[in-house]
Amino acid sequence: MNAEELRLPLSRTANERLHAMIPGGAHTYAKGDDQYPENLAPVISHGRGAHVWDIDGNRYLEYGSGLRSVSLGHAHPRVTEAVRRELDRGSNFVRPSIVEVEAAERFLATVPTAEMVKFAKNGSDATTAAVRLARAATGRPRVGICADHPFFSVDDWFIGTTPMSAGVPAATTELTVAFPYGDLAATEELLTRYQDEVACLILEPATHTAPSPSSQLLPQPSAGRSPQSSGDPTPGYLAGLRELADRHGCVLIFDEMITGFRWSEAGAQGLYGVVPDLSTFGKALGNGFAVSALAGRRDLMERGGLRHSGERVFLLSTTHGAETHSLAAAMAVQTTYAEEAITAQLHALGERLAAGVREAAAAMGVGDHLVVRGRASNLVFATLDENRQPSQQYRTLFLRRLLAGGVLAPSFVVSSALGDADIDHTVDVVAQACAVYRKALEAADPTPWLAGRPVKPVFRRLA
Structure with a gap:
């Protein structure tokens, strides 16, 4: 042909x-x-x-199956069998199913740097929940996004920064500020310029350094940075970002939608040994089935729960977020990754x-x-x-x-x-x-x- x-x-x-x-x-x-x-x-x-x-x-x-979501191949027998077992048992109920307990336990065992987890159906819901939680915890309005990463969410706080910003109020977009990947000095300058205004820094902990189907832009390194053709951060960068976030009182969020599982079972945070306050997972987590996760520190996550005396945060509440067959798929994926390397x-x-x-x-x-x-x-x-x-x-x-x-x-x-x-x-x-x-x-x-x-x-x- x-x-x-x-x-x-x-x-x-x-x-x-x-x-x-x-x-x-x-x-x-x-x-x-x-x-x-x-x-x-x-x-x-x-x-x-x-x-x-x-x-x-x-x-x-x-290649790039399901926009990187199908990392085990289509119709993987171990995953499809786990899904089939749940289909005959019902997929959604008026109260939590026992599968939700098992899936949460399995996820937190896989990503031990997190203390609590909440499941959803897509990555945008998880990243937006993380941003909302950071704003609630800090009382600050601005979101710091990594300028070198192509996508974080379909929601206004991110889409307003793209060329497809139609429909997003300018006042919303103005609350999102950008920092360059790998450049701690520039990030500190941003946090100093907006002193006590930035609620969070959100980034992919490792960078693509090359275009996805959405673009043909080759990111150029800022002054003082060297390009990482492997996608790995320069030594000390993530730890330095962790220190900056702590010193300036903002929440550090790792978007692990892509790095989760592909970098290690515990994501890039597990590989590089730097613990974020919050992290989001998806894509490979379900091998094509719709499941994502927001995970992180208990004191932050519990703000969206019932066991605290503070103001409640509407964290994540999705009708289909805990469909049993998708959670079963996620557990099968995690088991397969662990047992088959x-x-x-x-x-x-x-x-x-x-x-x-x-x-x-x-x-x-x-x-x-x-x-x-x-x-x-x-x-x-x-x-x-x-x-x-x-x-x-x-x-x-x-x-x-x-x-x-x-x-x-x-x-x-x-x-x-x-x-x-x-x-x-x-x-x-x-x-x-x-x-x-x-x-x-x-x-x-x-x-x-x-x-x-x-x-x-x-x-x-x-x-």
Whole structure:
């Protein structure tokens, strides 16, 4: 199969049906067909392990599964069996189920730096609850967000800072201030400028250092910082941030939606040994089932409970937050990670893939233009033009060639369902794509290889 032969007539029709009924044609902007080459956005029929099939009958090796949520592979037997056991027992009741007790105990055993946990269905609810709790505990209005991390929440306190800020009052956005990742001096300057006004600092404890499907921006290090191609923080950074938060009286929040499980079972906080006041988990926690978690210090978390004499905080209260089958999935995921050393598997697979892609790109003379970065368990890639600038056009060219080779890869984030043969096939397809990439670079114009409009960043002001 080559790009000229790949046709997706059923997917194209289904995409039109999606757009007719669903704003954006998908329930997550990063899954939109604008993120893929024109007329080459497959609509999925089903998945198993590391493979998915589209409704046109094509099979793909899939990376970044479920926006990083399916880290064990699709329809993982241990997870699906745990879910099936609960389905016949009922999924939601008027009072807490015993599954909620078991799931909380299992989570707190997995993430021992936390003392209490509350479950929800998506990451935005958890991060917004953390922000609200920080504001209540400190009595301060401002939220400090890490400027180098692409996404924290669909809620106004974050979305107002993006190019898609329509509908968010300016007064709300003004309460959110930004600090650069890895730069303690700049963060202290921010906290001093807004002395006694910043309720919390929220960040991913480790950074991607390269674009996701939502952008083609390569973050540049601020003065005094060195880029971390592995995604790890510079030594002492997180501990320094912990000290800053303590000294300025603000709450330190780690967004572990991505780093949770992929960095270690206990998240980045478990790997780097720095304990936040609050942390949020999701994505890999349910292997595709909807479950997220807010966890942290008992004295903070209990403000949203009943066993205190202070003013109550409306922390998290969701009708479906404790569906038994999703909590059962989360427990099965945690057990699988622990018993099968999944994090180590993800790193080994990612290292093999990164080495192969870099070797293939270098062999084709495009090693400075197709850039693979990030922690081995969370690899992303950037596509750079002839001037080594981020390019949506070259991303489009690259994605077209991957799709034609049966690789669906908005990123190179691996799942443990991949095998060595899958990685080898991916590297072969990348090599073929790099051959075309080189032709486009030599022509200094990728347009003849696009066959349509380029892919677009998620966060943009106009449709």
